[in-house]
Amino acid sequence: MIQIEQLSKTYQTKHGTVKGVDDVSLEVKTGEIFGIVGYSGAGKSSLIRCINLLERPTSGTVKVGGQDLTKLKGDELRKARLKIGMIFQHFYLISQKTVAENISFALRAAGTPSKNIGTRVDELLDMVGLSDKRDVYPAQLSGGQKQRVGIARALANEPAVLLCDEATSALDPNTTLSILRLLKDINRKLNITIVLITHEMNVVKEICDRMAVMQGGRVIEEGRVYDIFADPKTALTKEFISSVVSFNVPEEILARCDGTIVKVLFKGEVAGEGIISDMLQSYPVKGNFLHGAIEYIQELPLGIFVMELKGGQTEVSQAITYLEQRDAIVEVMNDGN
Ligand SMILES: Nc1ncnc2c1ncn2[C@@H]1O[C@H](COP(=O)(O)OP(=O)(O)OP(=O)(O)O)[C@@H](O)[C@H]1O
Ligand SMILES: [Mg+2]
Structure with a gap:
């Protein structure tokens, strides 16, 4: 479903070039939840932003549903992007708009006929458990509720893929768990493919089917989450696992x-x-x-x-x-x- 081949992203800065992603190849299957973990600066956001071309890769290809996005421009790219939803750590809701208006904004942008918008917004609010917050402004919502609006907005145009960049990093552990359960629920119900990046291994343990570990722009380990927990190969992966499963004896x-x-x-x-x-x-x-x-x-x-x-x-x-x-x-x- 998502095929990333030899993808690199370098940034030109005042101080020279910085490698965000360095020759990454990955495949994410339809309907799976794929986790990418790594410390700050590992290149997780750079990679996930290359999947929907928020960042244009310096080299390599990204295919979603068989279509090579790096070859698309303008309207074609915009259309392909509608099939890829995204949620963020800091939600990015429009503060002057109500919950319903935030969601309908995404529907309008995709050209949904006005007469269909109200019903679709209600459906989406129901799916994320926020029907009673329809006409409320973001400032009146908790972090978890804001992320639910973010999820509803990301799902508005029935994407095949949902990208999550540290979607639970601003939330407390209980709220994190409820958002992860919602994501899993949506994944199972809609068969939507989810790629999520996080620096917290418990997020991966909770909902991911497969995972990759990134360091210095590269993928250093990947596989089924269970297999990686059972038999991690690299020191970094072991370190991540030890934050969740400890075998330490004093x-x-x-x-x-x-x-x-x-x-x-x-x-x-x-x-x-x-x-x-x-x-x-x-x-x-x-x-x-x-x-x-x-x-x-x-x-x-x-x-x-x-x-x-x-x-x-x-x-x-x-x-x-x-x-x-x-x-x-x-x-x-x-x-x-
Ligand atoms: N727009 C940019 N311009 C220049 N360098 C960038 C840019 N975006 C990212 N980088 C650099 O690319 C590398 C990878 O950054 P990236 O944001 O992808 O890491 P990350 O794994 O998402 O980190 P974090 O967990 O802190 O979000 C870092 O060295 C970063 O400084
Ligand atoms: Mg990041």
Whole structure:
């Protein structure tokens, strides 16, 4: 649905050229929610703004629904853009217009006949749960309500794609959750493809199907959110995940351990605890649990245990091999003695 190929965006500034996006290729499938994470300056906004040509890429192509947007100009580009809605961190509502007028503005701009506008505005307000705020001005709304208006406006012309640039970054955690649920709901109901960028991994964990991690304008890792949580490859991705799922054991406790400390991960439906107890029965090693949790990502369980294994070196490595044979991902966190 969205195909980004070898896309680069450089900016010319007084101080020279700055690379916003550096040779990014990505594919987002129809109907999926795709998350892009990265720290400030990673190039997330530059990339997402190239998807609807708010920024014109310096090189590379962006295809939406098979159509190469970089080849379009003027009216053709305007038409193609109507099929791509966008919401922003700071909402960008028109403060002198009511909620209904903010939404109808987008409908008028797309040439919707006047007689259809009222009904469409009501439909949209109903979809975002704001029917009672129709004639209110933005200043009288909470942040979450303002973003709901932003979403209604972005959906006004029935786009196939919704781009979200830090759409929940100005909101508190509960409001964030309610906006994310609304986005997911809209995604499922309308089969709209959503690309969202964020610096918060919990946003990705909450609603995204697949994700990419950006650093220095490049995509350094991408895949299914579940797989990336289970088995992150880069240090940066690990850092992002640790802000949501922590396997950390306090230093004082680790200092008291003289055995081999292992992190054991079980993906999917695998019953981790049972496999660990099988292992302890089959091998002459002792196990102390230091940490244990089951995280649910995209409704799939991910079992994470940190434990100290004590015994002879051969027996400990046999026990680890046994866990791996039963599909656990095992990482030794120290060398033991
Ligand atoms: N209009 C511009 N002119 C010059 N440089 C720019 C412009 N927009 C972005 N940049 C530069 O491009 C790089 C990527 O910026 P971008 O805004 O895409 O990052 P980001 O990941 O969205 O960051 P944040 O999380 O802070 O929003 C940065 O070095 C930034 O300074
Ligand atoms: Mg940004």
